[in-house]
Amino acid sequence: MALPIVHNPDHVAPLPAGHRFPMGKFGKVYEWLVRDGVATLDQFHCAQPATFEQVTLAHDATYVSEYAEGRLDGRAMRRIGFPWSEALVRRTFTALGSTLLAAELALEHGLACSTAGGTHHAFRAAGSGYCIFNDLAVAARWLHTRGLARRVLIVDLDVHQGDGTASILRDDADLVTFSVHCDANFPFRKExxxxxxxxxxxxxxxxxxxxxxxxxxxxxxQTRPNIVLYDAGVDPHRDDALGKLALSDEGLLRRDRYVLETCIQRGIPVATVIGGGYSKDVDTLGRRHTIVHRAASEVWRHT
Ligand SMILES: [Zn+2]
Structure with a gap:
């Protein structure tokens, strides 16, 4: 069988014209994977949206209901950075469902990738920086609670610190957070x-x-995790509009290959999410986000 990849057309929700967030990249990731022959259609899995019970493993129930029903106040929505819409709510629950399915498939097959996820700035009762629900924290709690994984390691290589994840999982000894980021990037108050x-x-x-x-x-x-959740953000790239590091495409490929090989050689399953990446050119950006799927396909073939 081929590498399992989780995708859902609902990963894209319309935003007002000129919005800074490159929402179109989520569709482009899928297009590039197919166009470049990285994946064939039978490799794609489609997840159900996450449930309220799953989301509230890591989030405050009032926050989740108020967001889902469009009742968060203007200040809370401005901190998130998106205008509220029903399509955005569907996207939020669906992208989280995709991370959960990728984690489940990774446990079953050793490696699996989502075409979304990595919303690591979401806190227990507040969203921030284009992140509403923290898929990494929810997935870690869900795997642990269901007895699917006793120890989970989150490897967060997005250029921004995984502050929400660190905050939510601060007291979970078996759910370990590792973040490599640029010191001078958002968030300015690190967790x-x-x-x-x-x-x-x-x-x-x-x-x-x-x-x-x-x-x-x-x-x-040290941690001997039963699974690694890997946030392969491409915003450390030198052409990224927000990131202040200077990695090349080749550097990102080597990074992803290194993470995947290092875990898989030790028998540790890995689920990948795409994380951050910012550019007005969503076509180039979408292709950049497929670097992790390319690395995963290589590693899959060699194991
Ligand atoms: Zn980022």
Missing amino acids: ASDLDVALPVGADDTTYLAALAAHLPDLLA
Whole structure:
């Protein structure tokens, strides 16, 4: 069988013209995977939207209901950065469902990828920075609660710190958070992950990969996770509109390959989510987000 990839057309919700968030990239990821022959149609799985019970494993029930019903106040929605719509609510629950299915498929097959996810700035009772529900925190709690994984390691390589995830999972000893990010990027008030590696502005492929190699193998040995949830954000790329690091396409590919190989060689399943990436050119950006699926396909073939 081929690498399982979770996708849903509902990952895209319309935004007002000129909105800064590159929503179109979620459709482009799917198009590039098919166009470039990275995946065939039979590899795609379609998840159900996450349920209220699943979401509230990591979120305050009042926050979840108020968001779902369009009752959050203007200030809370401005902190999220999206105008409320029913389509956005559908997208939010669906993208989270995709991460949960990817995690389940990863446990079953060793590796699986979503074409969305990585909403790591969402806190227990508030969204932030284009993130409404924290799929990484929900998935970690859900795997743990259902007895599917005793220990979960979240490897968050988005250029921004995984502050929401760190905050939600602060007291969960078996759910371990690792964030490599640019110190000078949002959020300006960082939370404490179990392990944070802050890189300086302009760090390149060599610096980045060395930092990762200095920490990931030890962390895997110490935590011995039953699964890794990997946020493969592409915003450390040098052309990213928000990220302040300087990785190349090749650097991102080497990074993703390294994370996947390092885990899988140790028998640890990995579920990947795409994380952040910002550019007005959603076509190029969507293709950049498929680097992780390309790396995963390679690793899948070689194992
Ligand atoms: Zn980011």
